[in-house]
Amino acid sequence: MPGANEKKDCVMGVDFGGTKILAGVFDEKFECIARARVSTKADRGADEVIGRIARCVREAVDECDLDLKQIKAIGIGAPGAVDSESGKVIFAPNLGWNDVPLKKELEKLLDAPVFLENDCNVCTLGVYEVELKARPRDMAGIFLGTGIGGGLILQGKLHSGFNRTAGEIGHMVIEVGGPKCGCGNKGCFEALASRTAIFRRIKEAVKQGQKTVLTEMLGAELEDLRSGDLRKAIKRGDTFVEHIIEEAAEYTGIAAANLINLFNPEVIVIGGGLMEQLEEEMLSIIVETAMDYAMPGTTKGIEIIATRLGDDAGITGGAVLARKHVK
Amino acid sequence: MPGANEKKDCVMGVDFGGTKILAGVFDEKFECIARARVSTKADRGADEVIGRIARCVREAVDECDLDLKQIKAIGIGAPGAVDSESGKVIFAPNLGWNDVPLKKELEKLLDAPVFLENDCNVCTLGVYEVELKARPRDMAGIFLGTGIGGGLILQGKLHSGFNRTAGEIGHMVIEVGGPKCGCGNKGCFEALASRTAIFRRIKEAVKQGQKTVLTEMLGAELEDLRSGDLRKAIKRGDTFVEHIIEEAAEYTGIAAANLINLFNPEVIVIGGGLMEQLEEEMLSIIVETAMDYAMPGTTKGIEIIATRLGDDAGITGGAVLARKHVK
Numbered sequence: 001m002p003g004a005n006e007k008k009d010c011v012m013g014v015d016f017g018g019t020k021i022l023a024g025v026f027d028e029k030f031e032c033i034a035r036a037r038v039s040t041k042a043d044r045g046a047d048e049v050i051g052r053i054a055r056c057v058r059e060a061v062d063e064c065d066l067d068l069k070q071i072k073a074i075g076i077g078a079p080g081a082v083d084s085e086s087g088k089v090i091f092a093p094n095l096g097w098n099d100v101p102l103k104k105e106l107e108k109l110l111d112a113p114v115f116l117e118n119d120c121n122v123c124t125l126g127v128y129e130v131e132l133k134a135r136p137r138d139m140a141g142i143f144l145g146t147g148i149g150g151g152l153i154l155q156g157k158l159h160s161g162f163n164r165t166a167g168e169i170g171h172m173v174i175e176v177g178g179p180k181c182g183c184g185n186k187g188c189f190e191a192l193a194s195r196t197a198i199f200r201r202i203k204e205a206v207k208q209g210q211k212t213v214l215t216e217m218l219g220a221e222l223e224d225l226r227s228g229d230l231r232k233a234i235k236r237g238d239t240f241v242e243h244i245i246e247e248a249a250e251y252t253g254i255a256a257a258n259l260i261n262l263f264n265p266e267v268i269v270i271g272g273g274l275m276e277q278l279e280e281e282m283l284s285i286i287v288e289t290a291m292d293y294a295m296p297g298t299t300k301g302i303e304i305i306a307t308r309l310g311d312d313a314g315i316t317g318g319a320v321l322a323r324k325h326v327k
Numbered sequence: 328m329p330g331a332n333e334k335k336d337c338v339m340g341v342d343f344g345g346t347k348i349l350a351g352v353f354d355e356k357f358e359c360i361a362r363a364r365v366s367t368k369a370d371r372g373a374d375e376v377i378g379r380i381a382r383c384v385r386e387a388v389d390e391c392d393l394d395l396k397q398i399k400a401i402g403i404g405a406p407g408a409v410d411s412e413s414g415k416v417i418f419a420p421n422l423g424w425n426d427v428p429l430k431k432e433l434e435k436l437l438d439a440p441v442f443l444e445n446d447c448n449v450c451t452l453g454v455y456e457v458e459l460k461a462r463p464r465d466m467a468g469i470f471l472g473t474g475i476g477g478g479l480i481l482q483g484k485l486h487s488g489f490n491r492t493a494g495e496i497g498h499m500v501i502e503v504g505g506p507k508c509g510c511g512n513k514g515c516f517e518a519l520a521s522r523t524a525i526f527r528r529i530k531e532a533v534k535q536g537q538k539t540v541l542t543e544m545l546g547a548e549l550e551d552l553r554s555g556d557l558r559k560a561i562k563r564g565d566t567f568v569e570h571i572i573e574e575a576a577e578y579t580g581i582a583a584a585n586l587i588n589l590f591n592p593e594v595i596v597i598g599g600g601l602m603e604q605l606e607e608e609m610l611s612i613i614v615e616t617a618m619d620y621a622m623p624g625t626t627k628g629i630e631i632i633a634t635r636l637g638d639d640a641g642i643t644g645g646a647v648l649a650r651k652h653v654k
Contacts, residue, residue, distance in 0.1 A: 081624045091624055138488060152590070154481050161465060161591025165625040168588040173581050173620060175503045175514075185620055187502075254500050261495040262589065263479060264488025293500060293512055297408045297418055298492040 008033070010066060011326065012057060012112075013126075013318025014076040017119065018042060018094035018146075021053055023060040024315035025071070030130045030323075032312065034064030042095045049095070050102065054109040073113045075321030077122030077314050078102060081165055087116045093182070115325050117158075119314060121167055124151025125158050126317025127269045127307050136266035140259050141307075142169055143272035144252065147182070148190040154263070170194065174254055193251040195274045199225055201244055213238045227277035234281055242281070248274075249282040253289025256304055260294040264302070271307035279306045335360070337393060338653065339384060339439075340453075340645025341403040344446065345369060345421035345473075348380055350387040351642035352398070357457045357650075359639065361391030369422045376422070377429065381436040400440045402648030404449030404641050405429060408492055414443045420509070442652050444485075446641060448494055451478025452485050453644025454596045454634050463593035467586045468634075469496055470599035471579065474509070475517040479590065497521065501581055520578040522601045526552055528571055540565045554604035561608055569608070575601075576609040580616025583631055587621040591629070598634035606633045 008027050015022040018040060025034040036059035038052050053076070061068050080092030087103020089095070106114045117125070124141030132139065139153040150169030152159040159166050170190035171183050178187030179197065191197055203222055206215060213233050214222055233241040256268050268290075275282065287304045294302075309316055335354050342349040344367065351362040363386035365379050380403070388395050407419030414430020416422070433441045444452070451468030459466065466480040477496030479486040486493050497517035498510050505514030506524065518524055530549055533542060540560050541549055560568040583595050595617075602609065614631045621629075636643055 081622075136489070154486070155484075157482075159481070159590065162463070162593040162629060163591055163625050163627050165622065166589065166591040168622050168625065171588045171622050172585045173501055176501055176505075176578070176581060178503075183622055251503070254503060258499045258585075259589075261498045262493065262586075263481075263486060264490055264493040266489040295408075295492065295495050295498050295510055298490050298495065300490050302489060 008066070008070070010071055011319050011322035012060065012071050012074040013122075013315035013320070013322065014053060014057060014074060015119065015122075015314025015318060016040070016053060016076055016078045017314075018079055021056045022311070022315050023053075023056040024312070024319065025060050025064050025066065026316070026319035026323075030316060030319060032315065034060050034066075035315065036060035036063060040095075046095075046097055046100050050100075050105045050109070054106060057110060068110060068112060071112055072326040073115060073322035074106070074110065075115045075117070075122065075318035075323075075325075076102070076106075077117055077119035077318055077321075079119050082116055082118045084115070084117050084160065084164055087114065089116070113325065115321050117321055118149070118151075118167065120149030121151040121158055121160070122317035122321055123149075123271060123309075123313040124153060124167070124269075124317065125320045126313050126315075127271065127309060128153045129320040130316050131307060131309055132267060132269070138263060138265040139267045139269065140169070140256075140263075140265045142252065142255065142268065142270045143313075144194065144270065144274040145272040146195050148194045148272075152263070152265075169255065169259070172255060172258060174251065174258065189251060189255045193248040193255070195227055198230070198244055198248050198274075202241070205240070210240055212240050214241065227274050231277050231281065245278060245281050246285055249285035250289045252282070253286040254293050256286060256290035257293030260290065260298055260302060264298060266302060268302070268304045269307050270304065271309065271313055273311075275306055276310050335393070335397070337398055338646050338649035339387065339398050339401040340642035340647070340649065341380060341384065341401060342446065342449075342641025342645060343367070343380060343403055343405045344641075345406055348383045349638070349642050350380075350383040351639070351646065352387050352391050352393065353643070353646035353650075357643060357646060359642065359646075361387050361393075362642065363387035363390060367422075373422075373424055373427050377427075377432045377436070381433060384437060395437060395439060398439055399653040400442060400649035401433070401437065402442045402444070402449065402645035402650075402652075403429070403433075404444055404446035404645055404648075406446050409443055409445045411442070411444050411487065411491055414441065416443070440652065442648050444648055445476070445478075445492075445494065447476030448478040448485055448487070449644035449648055450476075450598060450636075450640040451480060451494070451596075451644065452647045453640050453642075454598065454636060455480045456647040457643050458634060458636055459594060459596070465590060465592040466594045466596065467496070467583075467590065467592045469579065469582065469595065469597045470640075471521065471597065471601040472599040473522050475521045475599075479592075481590070496582065496586070499582060499585060501578065501585065516578060516582045520575040520582070522554055525557070525571055525575050525601075529568065532567070537567055539567050541568065554601050558604050558608065572605060572608050573612055576612035577616045579609070580613040581620050583613060583617035584620030587617065587625055587629060591625060593629060595629070595631045596634050597631065598636065598640055600638075602633055603637050
């Protein structure tokens with residue numbers, strides 16, 4: 001029934017990641033009325049990837065019988081350092097991008113206003129505006145995945161800081177001299193509790209003779225290891241994997257305590273693929289450790305929760321970002 | 328010449344510490360026109376200490392030939408956790424105070440409006456409003472002394488957070504499993520780089536046979552060791568003390584990098600007694616380490632500087648706090 005959505009006041013959110021692109025059309029209540037997904041194919045270069053983002057946007061629009069002209073704005077979260085003002089991706093190591101004018105190129109292809117932000121900032125914005133009805137003044141988002149990203153809402157607004165790079169929670173050093181991080185330093189939170197860090201620790205231990213049901217499940221090389229496999233191993237009573245996950249949860253709790261001591265947000269929301277798969281195993285340890293490490297008197301009434309938006313946090317946040325610019 | 332200051336629009340700033348109380352009368356340009364100092368005598372109990380604060384205030388007023396009635400407001404920085412709304416010192420381990428209604432008691436004694444904040448927040452406010460003419464949007468203050476405290480200015484305002492306890496930079500964990508901290512945790516920044524941590528490390532090493540000119544200067548027990556002695560020892564070529572101070576500066580640089588990655592403030596100002604004595608030895612190492620540890624692309628244009636307010640940061644900030652309430 002084309003035309004049914006004609007009068008809807010719609011925006012588009014795009015979650016642009018290193019392996020996949022998700023696009024969602026959102027109505028004025030931030031309900032997702034259509035979505036599309038394409039793979040990123042980052043190795044084909046920036047032009048090709050930008051074309052694929054445009055294709056994903058068009059597919060989502062088509063899915064709900066709208067015309068691109070009816071989309072008031074498009075909000076995109078991109079991995080890496082983003083200059084939201086100029087609309088450029090400054091530095092995205094996962095994509096091999098440097099200084100790519102994503103906003104300008106997409107606006108050319110789509111003839112619609114495009115707004116850009118760092119992916120974890122966008123997820124934080126989505127959780128804040130759509131999931132947290134009570135609208136705390138200050139909130140932090142921590143996203144545990146291949147890497148660890150984050151975002152800060154301060155005094156009700158996404159905090160971007162002087163170089164618009166704030167929220168790099170994954171690169172807070174919490175163990176001076178600890179394991180090497182992708183950023184070149186040692187002991188970053190990301191190097192201790194990301195999926196990459198967890199997988200590295202498991203593979204190293206297996207090489208040194210550690211027994212685990214993971215090798216029964218996936219073979220000695222642990223090829224195609226995923227977060228879900230860790231959950232399955234723990235369910236099957238694998239105390240080695242359980243211990244590794246407990247440790248990652250403790251590091252996450254310490255990082256959360258640091259945020260409580262530093263800026264005392266009312267809510268800390270934890271998301272990302274790792275959290276989605278292992279919430280049951282990790283969340284209570286994260287909360288307990290954070291409350292233990294935070295200074296006495298600083299934690300009263302502060303909540304640490306898992307987001308319910310799951311994989312939709314990015315497109316939802318993109319829609320919020322778009323909506324901020326059309327109001 | 329009594330009466331000369333009669334028409335001045337004055338406020339009072341008080342720096343209330345564990346060992347001494349400083350009070351300063353400030354004119355409308357935040358020039359200090361008179362000051363007084365008394366010792367705290369914390370062991371005599373809260374009532375006696377509050378009386379001494381009042382005495383110090385009266386002495387400063389008398390010094391500049393004013394009458395207490397001419398002081399529009401009094402701003403006080405107190406050590407520990409402070410509830411600025413209720414005007415209570417919630418928890419101050421250095422004083423042995425729990426839940427002391429300092430604002431109410433002082434207002435009774437002085438018949439003038441009193442405003443209360445955490446001491447390091449007050450110092451940060453003083454540096455921000457009086458020293459930094461360019462008024463950055465976001466700024467962090469780090470104060471290295473017996474402990475380590477801090478304060479955050481976000482979007483032009485002192486950030487206090489949900490439980491009004493934000494800015495506890497000294498209790499950010501940067502070395503999981505590191506040395507024990509007074510707060511009960513391990514590896515806090517304060518346990519690694521405060522004067523207390525530095526003195527502990529020196530005394531432990533001396534006990535284990537480490538040679539240092541400090542023992543020639545102060546005897547084998549290093550009684551009455553002060554920050555200034557460390558500077559003297561370094562000037563005399565003591566490479567052991569130099570190394571200890573370098574290490575503390577590196578930890579401070581890592582803490583500053585964490586703040587850059589998290590909030591990306593335009594300016595980080597470093598103060599406190601330790602910094603005042605050892606700026607020449609520490610500042611360049613702090614800056615270098617911070618720039619090295621912060622994520623690529625996050626540091627452009629960000630300044631890390633030492634405050635010029637020295638011991639006056641507290642009274643100046645107190646005056647700023649007072650002025651905010653009379654405007």
